[in-house]
Amino acid sequence: MKKLSLLMLSIMLISFTFAQTYNANFLDGRIMFKLKQEVKANPNELNRIDVNSLSLEEQLSNYPVLEQALQGFGVTKFERPSYFTGKKELMKIYRITFTDFSKIDELVKKLSAIDLIEFAEKEPIYKTGFIPNDTYHSGTNKWYHTLVGSEAAWNISQGSNSIKIAIVDNAVFANHLDLTTFLQRDVADNDNDATPPQDYNADAGWSHGTHCAGLATADINNNLGIASLGGNVELIGVKATPNSGSSGSVYYSYDGVQWACNNGANVVSMSFGSSTSSSSFQNLINAYPNVVFVAAAGNDNNTVLNYPGAYNNVICVGSVDANDTRSFFSSYNGTTPFVDIASPGGYSNGGLLSTVYTAGGNSYAKMGGTSMATPFAAGLVGLMLSVNPAMTPAQITACLISSGVTINQNIGPRIDALAALQCVQAFLTGDPIPAFTGSPTSISEGQTVTFTDNSAGGGNPITNWTWTFSGGTPGSYVGQTPPAITYATAGVYDVTLSVTNSQSTQVLTKTAYINVSLVPYGAWIKQNSGFTTASRGINWISIVNSNIVWATAYDGSGGGANVQQFTKTINGGTTWTPGNINVGNTGLGISMITAFDASTAWLAAYPTTTQTGGIWKTTNGGTTWTRQNTATFNNASSFTNVVHFWDANTGFCQGDPINGEFELYRTTNGGTTWTLVPGANIPNPLAGEYGYTRQIEVVGNDVWFTTNMGRIYHSTDKGLNWVVYQSPLSDFGGTGQSGNLSFKDGTTGLIIDNLGVVYETTNSGANWNTLTTTGSVFVNGLCYVEGTNTVFSTGANPAGSSYSQDGGVTWNIIDTDQHLYVEFTNPSIGWSGWFNQSSTVDGMWKWNNTSSALIADFQGTPSNVCVGSPVQFTDLSSGATPISWSWVFPGGTPSTSSAQNPIVTYAAPGFYTVSLTVDDGNGPTAKIDSAHVEVVSPTSVPSAITGVTVPCENDIETYSVTNVASVSYTWTLPASWTGTSVTSAITATVGATGGNITVTANNACGSSSPSTKAVTICIPVGIDEVKTTGISIYPNPANNIINIENVFNDVNIKNKEITIVDVLGKTVIRSVATNIIHPIDISMLSKGLYFIQINNKTITHKFIKE
Incomplete structure (x- = not known):
């Protein structure tokens, strides 16, 4: 009840398969319900990671009545699917997902019986209900246009691309060549591609939505395909069926319609339905009174109400054939009329020709059904709005009905395009309509x-x-x-x-x-909070100085985990190191940390059930925490909210009332002894009044805390004596109203409530007036920078940050990124927390002041250095004259320096970050270089040199060793050889003499010992050298073929086998002479020296392979 952190948004993804196991007409394990009263989420715990999602996932534990009712049903997801629409009635709607499908009816009944709930219902699956017909037999392909007079209507307007028609369906191939698409979205599979998983030839049903899109929005007068009745209107394609689902069903119609309405749709066409009504869906439609909704009557040939067509504020469309008779399948009006108008949708001439999905993007086919009648009528609505975009849905409906052709088929009048546009013109006075x-x-x-x-x-x-x-x-x-x-x-x-x-x-x-x-006088720099678990949010920041900052974390994933973790930096945020908080009880909630230095800090922990909270202290940087027992907080009603220390000794903490008084303690010895503040010093709480975690403000000796009654307690002497004021808020952390409080001095402060209203006091909070503001005000974090007129506001939904330099009147936007808590110590030193993605991605923002002309810059020399060798850092800042320097050298000695040009050494190899903050008196500016210095160890002897050992003069050979990063190489070749290289390989031209090839490895530490390879030069053997044997070998050197002559007919050579071996003695070719001239293919051999062995190796000759 007292926790300020009430609700959280989840980024947890739940996977489903779509073989309905319990009821084919409803989504398994999903129920929607609506609360009678709105529950506002705490803005400090919103995390809308996916901007395309309008859903807020919450912790079921924050709804104890619902949590109890849902026990045993295997609830896996608890969400408000429409929270981020900002529409009050939709924000009351909730959805639960659970695993025990068989108990869905039991659970609906159980929820419906809860007094807090207005309704509870299963979530229906709607059917598309059409029969494709792609037989292109005789008959006109534009009969449906002829029936309603489209061409005459186009003489008035061919449609405007400023009008957007949304087709919410199983899928929509938005890249069809005959469609102009404004936006597309897949709400089922959560991406921006609405394309069906199968083309028309594989499953015609998946082209249902694409066919509808063409009837409503296919381009007109483009020498391609068909023309829609809407002409030049543009398409918003929304896929609401998962790829794993059935093409004949629309699973996520609620989410699809909602997304379309929030992304610019003027008209929403819904060619699906069932006999199941949904109060949630009706609420959704009611929430968008400026959008025209059009839906199918159904293909059941009966009078059963078909939804969403039968909802209020929806134009329901029946189907007629070319002769104006009701199509045999079309549902129609009975005792309770629900079909408003009729539109062509029958199988006259084979059906309605429109776009379908194939890989080429230029295919068409015929289909029929109220599914086709509906988007055709929606196209007419788009055409009407093109003539007069100011018309209301009620006026559009009235025009369609009054201008329609009476057909007496119990499905309303059949649309007449020309008459409908003339009706729209009747609303016009002839005057132009500026927009x-x-x-x-x-x-x-x-x-x-x-x-x-x-x-x-x-x-x-x-x-x-x-x-x-x-x-x-x-x-x-x-x-x-x-x-x-x-x-x-x-x-x-x-x-x-x-x-x-x-x-x-x-x-x-x-x-x-x-x-x-105003152009922001600074900008936020991304930093990484260091938490291994993703979606850790930051709910409190304690700044010691420009280098040392502590922050506490909470679970922003929606999983409801009780997080006992902090993160800390000692180098201005260059690196953040997370840590676990061990207070001996994993059930305690961590409210906040107040820090004195990098080692010393205190925290306030509160009970979540029946535990005992209190104050804990660390003196070793958060490794261990010790409870300070003299701040007892052991009453059954004790609840620790806040703690603050002014120095290493003087502190104050506050908890909820016990025995009719707020439980407050003070210490003057670092918390070794805490003294209870006398009740006489504190105004009595009201009945049921309590404070909030993290709701504290301190400026100098002044301290304030807030309550659930909208009251503000104030002390001017570090918490000894107190007065209380009534603020303009009824509650500082409630479900209906909440707010943040911040002061610039002991008298002037601001409140920003959850609606962004700004209040100001000039007498410490005794009286407040509402400021008339301009610009963007955010509601998650608030910091009035002490001693200045500068104020920062931050937000998660809407996301962004802004600042004011006139005390909260004029607000200048900084960015539109997510921000949570924010804290500044002066206009130049501040941090804001948000959500991390991993230990190395996101989680913190650091403010970088850019108002000064000073530009921070530096250089370390050398930037590549041997371990233990000095690096001289030089300040190269320009634009102004610095008066102070703050260097941070992670991994270096020293690790920090205030000298202008310090010298640093590094003991271990690696890449090192360096940061410099300089100040010219107008605020600090900084530069961070994440890999400014590379430190290396002495390099080893290079590996053995590889390459030809017996090359021939003028050959071009390559020799190499194993490459080592950050190392250069020095090669030495034999005399008369040529070639140079500083890499691990060298290509050389062989000289006349052999010798040694050597290579050394070099880095910042110097040169290694050499690696050596001895080489000798081959001696080519020509034909003259072998004449004594009567055997001729030619050509020599040879390239692809070498010829051996006279082996075959020499009577002294008994064995005619010829063997070729390389310089290592390895046989590479065997052959048998069969003619006087015996050619041998040597094209596969590498170039170099080889030996020909004849007559059982008694005769050996050399040759060169070029």
Whole structure:
């Protein structure tokens, strides 16, 4: 109840297979329910790692009533699937995933009985329900356009690419050549590729969504394929069936529709359904009142309500054939009407021709069903919005019905495209309708904004566009498409567009539309928190100085682990070293750490059930922790919230009320003795009032802590005497409201609540006023830098950071990355925590002040050095004159230095990071080089030299040794040889004499002893040398063929076998002479010296292979 860390977002992935084992109409092991009251997640524990996901995974343990009800069902996932939509009613919806499928009905009943729950339901699987027909028999392929008068409607409008139609289906091949795609997403397999897993020829069912996409959005007038009724509207393709699922089902329709609505869809077409209604789905539709939803009536030829078509605020579409009779399969209205309009979808002329998925991206086929009628009607809706984008869904529906053709088929009037557009025109007065968008709308000084005209003519063509850009350059523009507009000065600016047609001029001004921030005076540098386990978040930071910082961690994965870990840096964040916190009880929660130096720190630990919390101290850098028992915290109601030390001796800690008083202690000897603050010194708590972990602020001798009643306790004497104030908040850490508190001095402070409202006090918190702010304010972390007007805010959802230099009125955005807790000691020294991916990736941000003209730079000489040898570091900073230097040399001696040009030695080989922080009085700037120095050990003798031992003069030979990194080589060749190299290999031209080849290895430590290879020069044997035997060998040297003559007919040679051996005596060729001239193929031999042996080796001759 008292934990500030209430809820967490998970990045845990759950894998499913899709062979439904319990009920084919519902997802196995998934239930959705809605709470009657909203529960706000603590922003300090949000971790939206996937920007495409709108779901927040939570800890079931934070909902004890639900946790008890769900025991024994094997719950594997507990989430709020719509949390990040920011829509209040959708944020009340929850989804659980569990393993005991057979108990799904029991669990729905159990949840429905809980008073806190508005409804609980199984999550339906919707069916696509169509019959493909790809027989291209006789008949017109555009009968459905002819029936509704598409071509006449296109004389009014051919559609606008500013209108986006989302096809939410099993899959959509968005890269079809006849489709222009705005966005695509696979919500089932969590990627940005909506392509089906199989093409039309393998499984026509997987082309269902692609076929729908073509009917709604296929390009018009492009000399290719077909034309959609929507014409130039653009496609948003959403795949909602996993690759492992059935092509005839849509599994994740809720997530797919939600994603489309959050990513620019004006129209959402849903060609799927079942008789199962879902309150969650109805809530989803209600949450997007500006989106037009169109859905299929179903193909069951009955009056059973088919959802989502039967939901409120959905246009439900039945199917007709070419003669305006209801298609034999189409569902229709009975006692409870639900079908609103009819659209072509039958099998006249073989069905509706549209796009399908094949590898070539240019295939078409015919299909029929209400699944086809629906996107065709959705295309008409897109065409209507192209004429008048300001029309509401209710107006669109009214136009479709009133302009439709009466057919008396119990499925509403059949759509008439021309009449529908004429109905839209009737809403127009003839005046133009100005509309535009800008992107981005929040920028820094000097950046640009691109503006897009979305205006409609209102029945008459627009002839003039006049733009006015307050604060921008250029400040005005005449024409439809202005150039990129540059904003040089921070502020909030209006944009005006005036459009003119033959009837009138209309003006649209978007007030405070462009928010321009100051260019940040610094930037965040990524650092790695060092935790091995991923998704460790940072919930508290204690800065000792610019080099020593401690931080505590929590589980940001959603797994609910109680984390007892910290991380620490002693070199300004160049490296962070994590550590486990052993307090003798793994059940205790770690609230925070307050540190004095790299060795000494205190922590506050709180009980999670019936344990005893308290204060622990370390004097060895966190290796061991010792409980300080005189701060007893052993009452049944004790709950330790915060601890702070001003120096090595003076400290304060606070816990929740016991015996009618807050439990507060003070110490003046480092915690050896803690003294209970008398109850008379503390205003009494209200009934049920308690404090929060980590909710503490300290400036000088002043200290504040906050409560669940929105009250602020304040002491001006390090926690001895207290007063209490009521803040503008009802609760500083509750589910409905929460906030952060920070002061710049003993009187002036700020509160930012969970909605981003900023409050200011100038009397220590006794009174507060609401500030009217401009710019981006984030709600996770807040730090008012002491003694300045500079304030930092950080956020995880929305993600980003910003700062103010006027005490919280004007906020300048820094970035849009995730941030959690933030802490600064001055405007230049600060850190912010976030989530790590691994021990070497992410987790911390360090602030780098760039406001000074000073640019930090340095050089170490030599940068490649032998172990134990000195490296001279030289400050090369420029732009201003430093007055202080702070060097950090991890692994070096010394490890730090404040000298301008220090000398450092390294005892072990490796690459070493060096960092320098310099300050010219305007704040520090830093440079970090992660591999500035390479330290090496003396190198060994090179390996044995490989290469030809008996080369021939003028040969080109290569000799080599095993290569060693960071080593150069010196080669020495015999006299008259030529060749040079500093690598592990040398290519040389052989001279007339032999000798020794030597090589030494060299590095920063010097040269090794040499490796040596002796070589001799071959002596070529020509024909004249063997005439005494009567045997001729030619050519010599030889290349591919060598000829041996007279072996065959020499009567003195009994054995006609010829053997060729290399210089090592290895036989490489055997042959038998069969003619007077006996050729032997030697092309496979390496070049060099070889010996021919004849007559049982009694005759030997040499030859050279070139």
